[in-house]
């Protein structure tokens with residue numbers, strides 16, 4: 001590999017192509033914690049929220065107390081080492097050897113400081129968390145050094161700052177290289193990054209072997225018939241325009257050619273056409289694996305999200321149930337028979353979890369069609385609780401014009417209907433939310449064979465391993481699903497029907513209303529004097545209105561959170577407005593035919609015999625075995641070449657077959673070559689630059705313009721100095737690289753750095769692009785990436801990177817201003833400067849911002 005220094009996909013790379021990097025150039029903290037101190041000091045209380053989780057049937061009282069205490073405490077910072085396993089392990093070792101001993105040796109106010117620790121639930125010590133208080137982190141140098149490393153590596157994409165629980169779903173999906181995977185609700189993309197890593201596997205090693213005519217290792221069950229390349233694909237989708245933009249920004253950095261980003265409503269995700277089969281029938285893509293990490297109320301994120309404490313109401317979860325169900329059902333439709341789908345939320349509310357799973361399985365035709373998978377073998381060290389088979393649903397009611405707000409708990413639809421009937425008679429002015437539907441209650445199976453084993457779902461509570469709260473369920477499709485089996489959970493229609501039925505059944509009485517909110521306190525419950533006003537009131541009313549078995553909180557309105565509007569909930573507005581929209585009725589969801597111009601990106605594949613491609617590949621001596629028909633351009637003018645992107649074969653097939661069907665493809669392809677626009681007759685022979693993003697895709701197949709860097713001192717020199725001198729007939733100080741470059745023609749080349757052992761070895765493989773100028777050579781790695789590499793490889797914290805071109809240009813400008821300077825010298829400096837700008841993508845940083853007024857060549 002090449003852990004050069006680039007932020008993933010940006011430039012510089014880990015030395016070229018950086019598959020699967022996290023981090024972010026604009027947000028170099030890579031998922032920074034935006035909480036302010038004032039949030040940390042905010043009260044973490046919400047009476048309704050607490051009542052529901054205390055009394056809704058989740059945990060026994062003692063464990064609830066533990067959970068609640070944990071939920072109200074700060075969330076540890078966490079991060080994971082990313083990329084292929086060998087790359088991730090190499091960076092992890094640098095981190096462990098360089099930073100952990102220094103932190104461990106510290107103490108704070110006489111106490112040892114707790115260093116970052118590997119999270120035991122995840123294998124290979126690739127996931128870490130840090131519980132050290134900010135005030136210690138800020139004050140101590142070893143932490144400052146570690147933070148610097150963390151920020152640089154997150155920006156380079158070697159570390160992803162991600163919540164621990166958010167890393168679980170991809171592990172349960174059991175993705176193998178070569179699989180076709182859909183991430184239905186993917187923004188901002190942290191799980192997509194994990195999925196891409198899994199699909200990719202150790203592709204670079206396999207391709208290297210294939211290029212050397214060795215057989216790639218095929219033990220892991222992947223399909224490597226494409227010369228060791230992964231034949232799999234990830235489609236990452238999100239419906240929200242802005243968030244889809246964030247997703248593109250994030251996944252672009254992975255430099256993964258087997259990735260397409262789409263922007264569709266996942267509940268009506270369009271069926272993707274494949275080329276017509278031999279029998280002339282239309283074929284549609286089915287997925288091996290699907291992740292449905294759906295929009296949710298997010299109450300499991302209360303440790304880092306202040307909105308949850310201020311705004312939680314039972315309506316949040318109830319309002320999302322239908323959308324979550326429709327997304328899950330659509331996912332199950334698009335899954336292959338035998339395929340697997342992981343459904344996950346960062347909510348602990350069964351309305352958004354077990355009830356969605358049960359309703360979807362029922363809609364698919366029951367457990368003979370879709371089964372819940374026992375996933376105790378996945379992440380066996382993860383502490384977890386089984387899914388719930390019984391739970392209660394909370395609702396609130398109000399009397400218009402009064403301060404009365406009442407909380408109710410119901411354990412079945414039947415109880416809810418009877419309560420409604422009773423209120424209609426006794427207190428018709430009372431208004432309930434219209435969000436409760438039959439499907440949100442625990443399912444009732446008619447036989448043991450038909451029972452849905454909801455205990456196979458996985459609940460992760462905050463106190464189990466000091467994380468956020470999370471829910472995961474793994475579903476396997478056993479058989480085809482008949483179309484249109486899902487029925488709309490319209491509350492009013494269901495209620496009307498149920499009321500009619502209940503009128504002929506047992507008359508409503510108080511016993512059929514849920515009374516759990518007024519249950520006598522258990523032994524471990526807090527003393528009355530310590531109880532919350534809400535709970536106290538609930539219990540008071542039990543005596544007074546025992547026959548009603550409901551719990552008014554009118555006196556405690558002041559303690560209750562103000563009723564929330566849907567928009568105020570911490571989920572996207574697009575998600576919350578849908579409560580009972582009709583479900584899709586067909587397994588194949590049609591698209592309206594649209595012009596490609598309406599999609600965000602324009603994709604035009606070049607013909608395999610395109611002369612430009614032939615010229616570029618010939619210049620770099622790329623083997624004829626390398627596929628020539630997978631390059632595309634993204635400009636609307638089509639063949640007006642500027643940047644060439646490489647995509648995998650399946651990505652090409654899908655884009656080509658669907659781009660005129662109205663599919664919104666918003667990203668695909670890895671930039672591999674860019675036209676070099678310097679107007680110079682010498683350069684006209686080598687007019688294409690290799691790009692860090694795509695360099696590792698083509699490098700194994702190259703047999704020209706390769707330079708080997710074997711000494712750390714040489715790499716250091718190339719990093720610390722931009723444009724070191726390299727005259728054809730004079731001396732240079734860039735070691736073996738200079739010797740190899742001396743007689744090379746002007747233009748771009750590969751610098752190969754192989755992994756090697758020992759003090760002076762390189763901990764991982766790198767490939768970096770370098771431009772050979774007439775009098776100098778320059779790594780095409782920008783300043784920030786150089787700094788990240790110097791920190792990673794040489795532990796240099798604040799390197800002073802020299803830029804000879806900028807210095808020279810400054811000097812020439814100064815000379816010009818003073819009326820001096822040789823004309824030739826000025827021209828030469830201007831040309832080198834222009835080239836430098838080109839290489840650095842016009843990055844002013846690269847030329848030290850010193851020469852704005854140098855004229856364009």
Ligand SMILES: C[S@@+](CC[C@H](N)C(=O)[O-])C[C@H]1O[C@@H](n2cnc3c(N)ncnc32)[C@H](O)[C@@H]1O
Pocket residue numbers: 166184185186187188189190191192237238239240243264265266267293294295296572574575
């Ligand atoms: C929990 S977040 C996903 C987080 C993401 N999987 C990750 O790991 O970075 C839910 C996402 O669903 C998206 N969303 C909401 N409604 C959707 C819909 N109908 N179809 C697709 N995506 C939707 C939201 O924009 C949001 O980005």
